[in-house]
Every structure is written in C-alpha cells, then in structure tokens.
Amino acid sequence: MSTPAHRKTEKGEARMSREEILRKNKQYIFSCVTNFYTDPLVADHAKGQYVWDSEGNRYLDFFGGILTISVGHANPNVTGKIKDQIDRLQHASSVYPTAQAVELAEKLAQITPGKIQKSFFTNSGTEANEAAVLVARMATGSFDIVALRHGYSGHSQLTKSLTAMAPWRKSGVISVGVSHALNPYCYRCPLGMTYPSCGVACANDVEDVIRTATSGSIAAFLAEPIQGAGGFITPPKEYFKLVFNIVKKYGGLFIADEVQTGFGRTGKKWFGIEHWEVEPDIITCAKGMANGVPIGATLATPEVADGFKGLTISTFGGNPVTAVAARATIEVIEEEKLIENADKAGNHFRHKLEELQQKHALIGDVRGMGLMQGLELVKDRKTKEPAPAETNQFMERSRSNGLLIGKGGLYGNVIRLSPPLNISLNDVDEAVRLMDKSLSEMRN
C-alpha cells in the first residue's frame, strides 16, 4: 500500500522513504547494531564499484560492505549463476549431498595452502570460527585457546570471548578457556620496542601466555593474518613463523581467521597467511568468499576434520545457491587475475596513500597489504594520541564528497580501505583525490 511515507520506483513499485526506513530502523532493529555516520546512509542499489543511496546519490565504494564485495557489486558472472541455481534447486540441506557443495569444497581444497582439504560450510564468519574452535578441541583433546589482543572473531558468546576489544565484549561475555597474547602492533608496540631491533619479541608472549594462563597444552592459536576490525594491524614478516613453532611445541593447532584476508584480498596469494609462509591446520572464511551472499566455511586438514566427534549439522551450510555464488566468485577472481590486480592496484594505492601521509599530519601510519590498506589517524605524530573525532569527521566529509570508506581500531581512529579486487588504477586515483579533498576541507 502506498502512503505519503512511500515513494514510487521507475517500475511503479512502492518504496519506503528514507525517513520511514530510518524511523523503522530505530523502532524495530536492535540498537546495538551500529550504523556509520551521524545521519545514516540508506543504501538502495549498487553496481560494480558504486553504491547509490535512497536519494539517488552515487558513491565510490572503498569499503565493499566490510571487505565482502570482492568482484564488484551485482557482478553478472556471479548473479547470473545465482539466479539459475535458485530456479533449479534453492535448498536441500546437508542431509543430501549436492554437486554444488562438493564442487565448491573441491575448489577450496585446490586453492588452500598446505594439507587443508575438507570443508564444513555454515553461514557466517562467526559460525566458521565457532566450528574451528570446536573441532580443534575435539581433535587435540585440549581445551585452551590463545587468541590475540585487538582481534575480532564474531558476534556469538564464544567468538566474543575470542575477541579482544572491550567495546565488542560488553557485559554478558564469559571467557572460559580463552587467553589473549600481545598483538604485533608495531605502530604502538605493546612492549615499547621498535622493529626490527625488537627481534619480534611480542611473539614470545604467546609462549608466556601458554605457560601462565593455560593448562600448559593448547587446542589452538587463532589469529587474523591482518587484524581487520582491530584496524588493519599487519604483523612483521617473521611473526607467524615464530608463533607457529611455539603453538606446535604446546600441541596446538594453528587457525588462520581469513574472514577478511582471504580470497586474494592481500594480493599475490589466495590467503593472507601465505605471506608469512605458515601452513595453518584450519582456515576460517566468509565475507569476500561469495561476494555478499551469506556463507561461512571452516577448512581443515583431513586429520583435524575427521577428529570431529559425534554428529553435527548446519541446515543452510553448503546451500546450493550460496555454494554456487562462492564458486562463481572464486572463478571470477581466477579468470580475471584479480589476485594480481589486488597486488598491482594495492601497491599503487599504497604509494598514493604514503604521499597523502606526507601532506596531512593527521595520518600517523599507513599499513596493510594489497587492497586492504589502513590509515591510523593521530592528533600528534610524536605522542601518537588517537584522533577518533577527526576520524569521524573524515568519514563524514568523504561521504559528502561521494566516497565510502570504513573505520575500525580499538581507539576508533583507523580508516579501513578495501575496494573490490577488480578496482582500476583510475578509481584508486579518484578515491585518493576525494580523500585529499576531504582532509583539506577539515583543516578549513
């Protein structure tokens, strides 16, 4: 029914007005689900590298729905296959094997590093991490998990306890069997040291934590190769190898949470952890895996996967539509050489961001890999005092200038940049121009 609060699309369908959407959002959605911007942006439609809001404004999208849009919005090579699959078989559940689920699992076995070969499909990154911890505990017979400070692992009870940033762990989160080691945050070294003269001393904290805060043997160490929500914190190249050896010494499995770093995001490799030359026992993924279709996967070596005791089920896990979407996304990444593009466009982007840093004192640090680049904003480069208010202003200005960027970090002062992997150098230049404009306007 059309009311004054509704407007019509070109096709004559009734659509809610922006005001109505925002009112209902406040009235009917949990208020813990935060939105960006003081005046939230109501997303209406998207194509390629662009998103349009409900008022028809177009934005260049350099956040990609939180690192999820890998191959551009509404990519026809993905949406076409989804549409065909919906008409053929929308759902069967995991009690019936399907060609779509096993083809995806086979493809994943081909692109994952080391001996990883088996998949357990779910619907989100949270579930992927839940399953990873569960199977690690079953396969090793140990209980303790070591995760990293500033990490983010999901929205469930367990994954919130793996998360180590207070705003995401408020009241009600019970952490049993999870301990957190210092993270390799070179810009704000938790040990007050400087790389490389530090000898990557932070890695030893994993051993200290195991010896002091666990039973002395662990089920797993879980970490994001680059901490995403934590603010694109990128460990030095030696870090994960050192940690891997410690984890193995205490009988643990190595879980790489590739929810943000997987599927070519970091350039050159399919998975972020490959840059550190470590072969994980388990990889968890979601987000960019299916270009926005909800899917999660826990990928493991046969030995670990077959250590799962008893039965389990995920009704929607391996759903034929989401499985087809993921395989189509992986095929686009392969066929269009987007891992190479993430490296090439990422290097170009990084160079431009470093130039921007020279021009604007607010940018204290530039970090990341491939098309996962972060800017840490500080009030003063010497004191490194975080600049969360300026980060918000930068977000608002960029939006007014037609650019979508993300935000993160424990102190709310890290800009997260993650365009689609098929972004062109021209679009990168345009995004940097808009960021430069936005930062210059803030000084006036």
Ligand code: PMP
């Ligand atoms: N792990 C990481 C590294 C993430 O960034 C996220 C989501 N931000 C999750 C897990 C949880 O994924 P989801 O929101 O799909 O449950």
